[in-house]
Amino acid sequence: MNPQGPVKTQILKVPRPFRLESGDTLEGLTIAYEAYGELSPSGDNAVLIEHALSGDAHAAFYHEGARKPGWWDPMIGPGKAFDTNRYFVVCSNVIGGCSGTTGPSSLNPATGRPYGLTFPPVTIRDMVEVQRLLLAHLGVKRLRCVAGGSMGGMQTMQLFADYPFFADSFVCIASTMRHSAQQIAFNEVGRRAIMADPRWNGGNYYGDVPPEGGLSVARMIGHITYLSERMMQEKFGRARKGKDHTVVFRPSFEVEHYLDYQGVSFVRRFDANSYLYITSAIDNFDLVSSISQVGRFRGEGRARGTARDAMKAKKGLVVAFTSDWLYPPSQSREIARFFSGLGVAVSYAEIATDHGHDAFLTDTEAQSRLVGNFLASLPA
Amino acid sequence: MNPQGPVKTQILKVPRPFRLESGDTLEGLTIAYEAYGELSPSGDNAVLIEHALSGDAHAAFYHEGARKPGWWDPMIGPGKAFDTNRYFVVCSNVIGGCSGTTGPSSLNPATGRPYGLTFPPVTIRDMVEVQRLLLAHLGVKRLRCVAGGSMGGMQTMQLFADYPFFADSFVCIASTMRHSAQQIAFNEVGRRAIMADPRWNGGNYYGDVPPEGGLSVARMIGHITYLSERMMQEKFGRARKGKDHTVVFRPSFEVEHYLDYQGVSFVRRFDANSYLYITSAIDNFDLVSSISQVGRFRGEGRARGTARDAMKAKKGLVVAFTSDWLYPPSQSREIARFFSGLGVAVSYAEIATDHGHDAFLTDTEAQSRLVGNFLASLPA
Numbered sequence: 001m002n003p004q005g006p007v008k009t010q011i012l013k014v015p016r017p018f019r020l021e022s023g024d025t026l027e028g029l030t031i032a033y034e035a036y037g038e039l040s041p042s043g044d045n046a047v048l049i050e051h052a053l054s055g056d057a058h059a060a061f062y063h064e065g066a067r068k069p070g071w072w073d074p075m076i077g078p079g080k081a082f083d084t085n086r087y088f089v090v091c092s093n094v095i096g097g098c099s100g101t102t103g104p105s106s107l108n109p110a111t112g113r114p115y116g117l118t119f120p121p122v123t124i125r126d127m128v129e130v131q132r133l134l135l136a137h138l139g140v141k142r143l144r145c146v147a148g149g150s151m152g153g154m155q156t157m158q159l160f161a162d163y164p165f166f167a168d169s170f171v172c173i174a175s176t177m178r179h180s181a182q183q184i185a186f187n188e189v190g191r192r193a194i195m196a197d198p199r200w201n202g203g204n205y206y207g208d209v210p211p212e213g214g215l216s217v218a219r220m221i222g223h224i225t226y227l228s229e230r231m232m233q234e235k236f237g238r239a240r241k242g243k244d245h246t247v248v249f250r251p252s253f254e255v256e257h258y259l260d261y262q263g264v265s266f267v268r269r270f271d272a273n274s275y276l277y278i279t280s281a282i283d284n285f286d287l288v289s290s291i292s293q294v295g296r297f298r299g300e301g302r303a304r305g306t307a308r309d310a311m312k313a314k315k316g317l318v319v320a321f322t323s324d325w326l327y328p329p330s331q332s333r334e335i336a337r338f339f340s341g342l343g344v345a346v347s348y349a350e351i352a353t354d355h356g357h358d359a360f361l362t363d364t365e366a367q368s369r370l371v372g373n374f375l376a377s378l379p380a
Numbered sequence: 381m382n383p384q385g386p387v388k389t390q391i392l393k394v395p396r397p398f399r400l401e402s403g404d405t406l407e408g409l410t411i412a413y414e415a416y417g418e419l420s421p422s423g424d425n426a427v428l429i430e431h432a433l434s435g436d437a438h439a440a441f442y443h444e445g446a447r448k449p450g451w452w453d454p455m456i457g458p459g460k461a462f463d464t465n466r467y468f469v470v471c472s473n474v475i476g477g478c479s480g481t482t483g484p485s486s487l488n489p490a491t492g493r494p495y496g497l498t499f500p501p502v503t504i505r506d507m508v509e510v511q512r513l514l515l516a517h518l519g520v521k522r523l524r525c526v527a528g529g530s531m532g533g534m535q536t537m538q539l540f541a542d543y544p545f546f547a548d549s550f551v552c553i554a555s556t557m558r559h560s561a562q563q564i565a566f567n568e569v570g571r572r573a574i575m576a577d578p579r580w581n582g583g584n585y586y587g588d589v590p591p592e593g594g595l596s597v598a599r600m601i602g603h604i605t606y607l608s609e610r611m612m613q614e615k616f617g618r619a620r621k622g623k624d625h626t627v628v629f630r631p632s633f634e635v636e637h638y639l640d641y642q643g644v645s646f647v648r649r650f651d652a653n654s655y656l657y658i659t660s661a662i663d664n665f666d667l668v669s670s671i672s673q674v675g676r677f678r679g680e681g682r683a684r685g686t687a688r689d690a691m692k693a694k695k696g697l698v699v700a701f702t703s704d705w706l707y708p709p710s711q712s713r714e715i716a717r718f719f720s721g722l723g724v725a726v727s728y729a730e731i732a733t734d735h736g737h738d739a740f741l742t743d744t745e746a747q748s749r750l751v752g753n754f755l756a757s758l759p760a
Contacts, residue, residue, distance in 0.1 A: 117628055181612040181635040182604065188636045189600045191629060192643070193573055196593025213576025220569045221601065224562065232561040238666065248497055249571060249656050253663065255561040256568045263572070276629050283633065286618065 006064040009034055009057050009093075009100055012137055018130070020095075024120030028109045031134050032057045032100020033092035036076060037084035043141035047082050048131060048167075049091040050148030050155040052360075053222075053278055054270060056099035059091035060084075074364035081371040087144060094155075095130045096122035096278050098271035105206060105271045117203035122277055124151075124285045128159040145375060147171035149360030150327065151278070154285050157335065161291050161342075164310040169378055170339075171371055173319040174360045176331040177287040177338060183326070186225055187279040190218030194272045203273050215272040216263030223262045228323035228356035288338070312343040317374040319360075319367065320350050326357040347374065387441040387450075389414055389473075389480055392517055398510070400475075404500030408489045411514050412437045412480020413472035416456060417464035423521035427462050428511060428547075429471040430528030430535040432740075433602075433658055434650060436479035439471035440464075454744035461751040467524060474535075475510045476502035476658050478651035485586060485651045497583035502657055504531075504665045508539040525755060527551035529740030530707065531658070534665050537715065541671050541722075544690040549758055550719075551751055553699040554740045556711040557667040557718060563706070566605055567659040570598030574652045583653050595652040596643030603642045608703035608736030668718070692723040697754040699740075699747065700730050706737040727754065 014029040034057045039046060049059045049072065060076035062069050070091075076082040082089050093101035096119070104119040135143070146167045148156045153175025160170040176183070194200055197214030205211060227235075236255035251257045316339045320332035329350050336348040351366045353359045360367070394409040414437045419426060429439050429452065440456035442449050450471075456462040462469050473481035476499070484499040515523070526547045528536045533555025540550040556563070574580055577594030585591060607615075616635035631637045696719045700712035709730050716728040731746045733739045740747070 121628060178618065180609065181616040181618070181633070182607075182609045184618070184633050185600075185604045185612065185635050185639055188631070188633070188639060189597060189604065192593075192600060192640070193576075193597045195629065196573075196577065196597055198578055198593075213572075213578075217569060217573045217576055217597065220565075220572060224565045224569065227562075229560065229562045232565065236561040238558065238561070238564070248501060249575065249660065251568070253561070253564050253568070255565050259565055259568060260572070280629065 006066075007034055007036065007058075007061040007070075008063065011100060012134055014133055018133070020120050020126045021123045022120050026102060026120065029095070029102050029130070029133075030100070030106075031092050031102075031130055033090060033134055034058055034060075034070070035091075035138065036060055036089045037087055039088040039139055043139045044144070045087050046135065046138075046140040046143050047087045047089045048135065048143050048146045048159070049076065049082070049089060050127075050131075050146065050152035050159075051091060051094065052148070052150035052152050053282065054266070055152070056097070057091050057093040057101075058099075060089070071361065072364070075368055075371065081368040081375070082145075082147070083372075083375075088138075088140070090135065090138065090140070092131055092134050094122075094127040094278065096127070096274060096281065098274040101130065103271065104203065104273035104277055114206040116206065116273060119273070119277065122281050123290075124154045124158045124281055125162065125290060127155050127281070128162065131155075131159070132163075143167040144378070145169045145171060147173075147371070148175075149173035150175055150357065151282055153335075154282065154287070157287050157339075158285075158290065160314075160316070160339075161287065164307045164314070167314070169315040169317070169374070171317045171319070171374065172332075172335055173367065174321055174324050174327050174332070174357055175335065176327045177335055178285060178289075179283050184283045186221060186326075187283050190221050191276050191279060193217040193221070194275060197272075200272060203276075205272070210267070211272045212267045215270065215275060216267050218272075218275055219266040219270075220259045220263045223259055225326040226356055226358045228325065228354050230323060231354045231356055234354070308343065311339075313379075314344045315374070315378060316344045316346040317370065318346060318348045319370060320348075321355065321357070321359040321363070322350055322352045323354050324357045324359065386444040386446075387414055387416065387438075388443065389437050391480060392514055394513055398513070400500050400506045401503045402500050406482060406500065409475070409482050409510070409513075410480065410486075411472050411482075411510055413470060413514055414438055414440075414450070415471075415518065416440055416469045417467055419468040419519055423519050424524070425467050426515065426518075426520040426523050427467045427469045428515065428523050428526045428539070429456070429462070429469060430507075430511075430526065430532035430539075431471060431474065432528070432530035432532050433655075433662065434646070435532070436477070437471050437473045437481075438479075440469070451741065452744070455748055455751065461748040461755070462525075462527070463755075468518075468520070470515065470518065470520070472511055472514050474502075474507040474658065476507070476654060476661065478654040481510065483651065484583065484653035484657055494586040496586065496653060499653070499657065502661050503670075504534045504538050504661055505542065505670060507535050507661070508542065511535075511539070512543075523547040524758065525549045525551060527553075527751070528555075529553035530555055530737065531662055533715075534662065534667075537667050537719075538665075538670065540694075540696070540719075541667065544687045544694070547694070549695040549697070549754070551697045551699070551754065552712075552715055553747065554701055554704050554707050554712070554737055555715065556707045557715055558665060558669075559663050564663045566601060566706075567663050570601050571656050571659060573597040573601070574656060577652075580652060583656075585652070590647070591652045592647045595650065595655060596647050598655060599646040599650075600639040600643045603639055605706040606736055606738045608705065608734050610703060611734045611736055614734070688723065691719075693759075694724045695754070695758060696724045696726040697750065698726060698728045699750060700728075701735065701737070701739040701743070702730055702732045703734050704737045704739065
């Protein structure tokens with residue numbers, strides 16, 4: 001793939017049934033992905049990028065004719081932190097999503113109709129298992145690094161902990177090992193907003209008007225938690241916009257216009273049922289309990305003790321943002337302590353910023369420096 | 381009134397048209413209020429209690445046959461902080477509300493139909509002006525104290541600043557002089573949730589099913605901001621409830637059940653349009669700008685300089701809660717500084733509690749001590 005030309009999201013059709021953690025089985029699973037750079041002959045120079053709640057496989061470069069690049073473009077490319085001259089960089093849309101990988105809006109081959117709520121519940125581990133299928137298909141033998149922010153960090157940790165022989169290192173940014181009650185509460189209100197919209201109709205709205213009102217409210221709630229209070233205050237304060245003060249309950253404050261825009265534009269690109277499935281996967285994620293429940297670490301045939309030994313050759317980078325109140329630095333420090341306890345050589349960095357949780361998408365310069373140095377420090 | 385027997389909400393019908401800050405006029409204004417204790421012959425022992433967003437006139441004692449007392453009962457009564465053996469304590473429902481005082485769900489006498497969105501916009505100052513009518517009717521010549529928490533604190537400050545000759549003192553708890561962008565944002569998402577519910581129908585839902593889904597989502601958002609993160613974690617953590625894990629997207633975590641209950645029970649007692657009007661009054665409240673805009677302080681015929689002098693004989697108590705992240709202590713300290721700057725003798729107290737913003741309703745023991753001592757310190 002020529003990293004200077006336009007890129008395209010690819011589709012892998014998985015020929016075998018895919019079994020989820022719930023015990024359910026999916027037929028005809030498709031995986032949407034992008035890959036940049038060249039895989040080495042020995043298949044050991046791959047980097048897996050994990051996207052967040054509303055992300056997709058388009059992590060970097062430009063689609064044909066597009067004016068905006070992928071969501072982590074400043075981090076991925078020739079000479080960038082995830083250097084496509086050195087690494088084979090892969091990113092795929094999560095299962096349960098709505099950007100090419102099978103999810104609730106996909107057609108159920110058994111019925112010819114969209115799954116809706118008949119789609120099985122998905123977990124962060126299911127997301128990782130789907131990526132394992134993709135990587136095997138691409139010929140990846142091991143990962144140089146697995147990396148992601150927010151929900152991407154959860155997948156990163158799950159993969160790294162589940163497969164101690166598979167990834168040399170991880171980069172986990174602005175994430176948590178498990179949601180607190182307040183974090184669950186914010187997601188739950190978003191879900192209720194979607195389900196309270198009559199157009200949601202029990203998840204059967206495909207071919208009709210989707211529950212746009214509910215989904216945009218859910219997105220607005222999310223956006224409040226993505227920005228720091230200070231950034232909101234500096235960006236919007238109590239400034240007003242437009243001349244419509246006389247129209248009752250139309251947006252008047254600038255912050256209202258901002259949230260309104262975020263909600264409306266999200267509805268155009270995201271499926272409401274996917275929002276339910278993915279936020280539930282996030283709320284149900286509990287790294288420590290998930291590892292112990294299934295007798296991980298998966299030793300790929302080797303003994304568990306050997307798996308623990310494997311961890312001691314690994315490195316991890318945990319990054320938090322000072323003003324992130326959705327996943328505050330305390331939760332990232334917990335991640336660092338946990339993997340240190342497993343014997344991984346973990347570096348922890350806190351980036352001073354006012355950009356809140358969103359900083360994992362915006363503060364790419366500071367992250368590039370940290371990630372670049374981290375990857376350079378890995379043993380050959 | 382016998383403070384030991386059951387109390388009843390009274391209704392005052394205002395015979396004259398009431399002019400609002402918007403310039404609109406309301407005919408047939410009614411004010412729902414309760415009063416406890418006896419007014420002194422000189423009318424100078426009254427205390428005005430101001431309620432918060434979802435409060436009402438029923439501040440203390442029991443209604444006939446009720447199992448729960450008024451919302452601030454531990455603070456008001458014989459021998460309590462607001463001692464009804466000494467003070468004539470008055471509390472009224474705000475204009476724009478839905479608990480007896482005229483609001484959007486009231487019948488417009490001109491049409492015989494509920495106002496809905498034809499109800500004029502209300503402000504915190506309008507709420508205070510309505511209370512002034514009530515107090516005049518009751519024969520109150522001056523207030524010993526005006527007191528309230530949250531939005532009640534906003535009314536408290538507005539009245540105290542607008543009428544420097546009228547109130548001897550104020551108690552302002554867990555409040556702010558103006559909303560930040562984030563505080564506006566939380567309210568705006570609640571309003572959007574209501575308006576996104578098709579049953580809202582542009583505010584015309586009276587006699588039909590109200591927008592219960594939207595209103596309950598708005599209330600759920602509010603409740604997240606009323607509790608501290610720590611309290612939520614200790615109360616709910618990641619505990620699950622019930623056996624319905626298999627039913628997709630039904631509440632499963634205890635915190636989800638809690639929010640669900642709060643949303644559903646709120647819908648039974650509150651009007652969605654009132655929620656829009658009152659939260660907008662809160663967002664638009666800006667004490668300093670409201671005072672300067674209309675050339676306050678109102679001197680009641682006296683010169684402005686005299687009004688400033690009047691402040692120097694006054695006392696104020698500002699209370700904040702350490703874990704209140706909706707109206708954090710920093711905003712209460714700003715209130716204390718502002719009134720100190722006007723010459724008022726202000727005491728500031730921070731109560732250490734995990735109960736978040738809700739502490740103004742729950743931590744009544746600590747508040748009683750502060751308020752009791754404060755009132756005892758007032759010059760005779």
